[in-house]
Each structure stands twice: as C-alpha cells, then as structure tokens.
Amino acid sequence: EMDDEDCERRRMECLDEMSNLEKQFTDLKDQLYKERLSQVDAKLQEVIAGKAPEYLEPLAALQENMQIRTKVAGIYRELCLESVKNKYECEIQASRQHCESEKLLLYDTVQSELEEKIRRLEEDRHSIDITSELWNDELQSRKKRKDPFSPDKKKPVFSVTFPRPYIVYMLQDLDILEDWTTIRKAMATLGPHRVKPEPPVKLEKHLHSARSEEGRLYYDGEWYGRGQTICIDKKDECPTSAIITTINHDEVWFKRPDGSKSKLYISQLQKGKYSIKHNHN
Numbered sequence: 001e002m003d004d005e006d007c008e009r010r011r012m013e014c015l016d017e018m019s020n021l022e023k024q025f026t027d028l029k030d031q032l033y034k035e036r037l038s039q040v041d042a043k044l045q046e047v048i049a050g051k052a053p054e055y056l057e058p059l060a061a062l063q064e065n066m067q068i069r070t071k072v073a074g075i076y077r078e079l080c081l082e083s084v085k086n087k088y089e090c091e092i093q094a095s096r097q098h099c100e101s102e103k104l105l106l107y108d109t110v111q112s113e114l115e116e117k118i119r120r121l122e123e124d125r126h127s128i129d130i131t132s133e134l135w136n137d138e139l140q141s142r143k144k145r146k147d148p149f150s151p152d153k154k155k156p157v158f159s160v161t162f163p164r165p166y167i168v169y170m171l172q173d174l175d176i177l178e179d180w181t182t183i184r185k186a187m188a189t190l191g192p193h194r195v196k197p198e199p200p201v202k203l204e205k206h207l208h209s210a211r212s213e214e215g216r217l218y219y220d221g222e223w224y225g226r227g228q229t230i231c232i233d234k235k236d237e238c239p240t241s242a243i244i245t246t247i248n249h250d251e252v253w254f255k256r257p258d259g260s261k262s263k264l265y266i267s268q269l270q271k272g273k274y275s276i277k278h279n280h281n
Helices: 004-049 053-126 133-143 173-194 266-271
Strands: 158-160 167-169 210-213 216-219 222-224 229-233 240-247 251-255 261-265 275-278
Touching: 004 053, 053 173, 053 261, 210 266, 216 240, 222 275, 261 266
Parallel strands: none
Antiparallel strands: 158 167, 210 216, 216 222, 229 240, 229 275, 240 251, 251 261
C-alpha cells in the first residue's frame, strides 16, 4: 500500500517519462521528415539532370513508342504520296485519252462533213445537162488536151465591148458551172409555184424509139444495160465512148474514160439530138 506522497511522486515520474517519450517521438518525426525531404529533393535533382531510373525507364519506353509511330507515319506518308501520284498520272492519262478520242471524233466529223460536201458537189456536177454549151466547150477543150478548170489559166468567157468604158467578165468555167447548177436548183425548187405557166406547145414527133424498162434501155430495136460500153454521137462532134452506170425512168447516166459522169435524157434520144450504139472495140 502506498500513501499519497508516493502516489504523487509516482505520477510525476510517469508524466516526466511521457514527456521524454513525446519529445523523442517529435524529434524522430522531424528527423524522418527531413530525411524524406532530402531524398525527394535528391530524386528531383536526378530527374532534372536526367539520371533518375524512375525517369529514364518511362522515357525510354516513350522514345521507343515515338520511333515506332514516326516510322509508321513515314510509311503512311509515302503511301499517301504514291496514291496521289498514281491519281495524278491516272488523271493525266485519262485527259490525254479523252483529248485523243475527241480529236478522232472531231476528225471524223470534219471528214464526214467534207465528204458530204464533196458528194453534193459531185451530184451537182453530175446533174449538168449534156446539151449545155459548157459541156460542148469541155469536149472541145478535151480534144485539145487542155484542162478547162485549171486555176493557172484564165480566159474571158464573156466579153462585151462598148465605146468606153467597157467591162470584161473574167470567170473560170468551174465558177460558171457552180452558178449554173445553183440556178437550176433554185428553178427546180420554185418550180410550179413561181414559174409562169407557158402556153401549150405542140408535141414533137419522136424520130427514134427509146424507153426504159426494169433498169434497161431500149433504143431502136436494141437493149442496153448497166456496165455496157456505148458510143455517144452528136452532130458536128466526134463520137464519145462511155460506160452506162445507171438507167432511170427518164435519164441514163454514163461514165466517160476520164472518170467524169454525165447523163442523157431519153427524150433527147427520142428526138434524135443524140444517138447511141454498142461499142464492141
């Protein structure tokens, strides 16, 4: 059993011991804080200097990832550039092909138009009547072996002289033929609408028998067909050799040895203006 003094002394000893323990704990806590703070500062300095393992390992992983992604991006860039280049070359090739196709189409169109114009001019040239004076002039010039349509040689085909001033018309035969063909077309187009009706004339008596039947020509007891060689004769002119090309209802087309074509009307054969016969040479 302890008295009050002993209890008080014992309590004071315990308080002193508790104070010492608290002081030691506080000192240890401060020391631990300072050590941890120094360690953190040291790690921070290592990180700043780039020497900390905790920093170097993630940095190495990031750099490796960066290199891989950079390599992939470079490959993707090359593929994109190659794709753009291929598209560019495809566009260039397509443009060239389109240009060539359009050029060929334009060439065919122009060629067709020119061929159509040539065909029309040939039809106009072939529609010239054999009885015209220009045809007679052409036959006479062919006898002399001269080309009446030569652009190098011009001659006056019509001249009117007056006391002064006077006018000389210088036209080529080709121009006259074209004008004459145009006039004939205009007259044929106007035809019964504009031309005044002429008084009836007496029918001329046919001196020769001539008619067309089923693509053949009957003339003075003889039959003529396509591809046969005939001799065309007119008064005051030399006979002309030709080949029959077409036989219509009222006209006969033939081709001369020089390749030009003309026609004869069956009415001209009936009236005796022209005569034909087989050419057996």
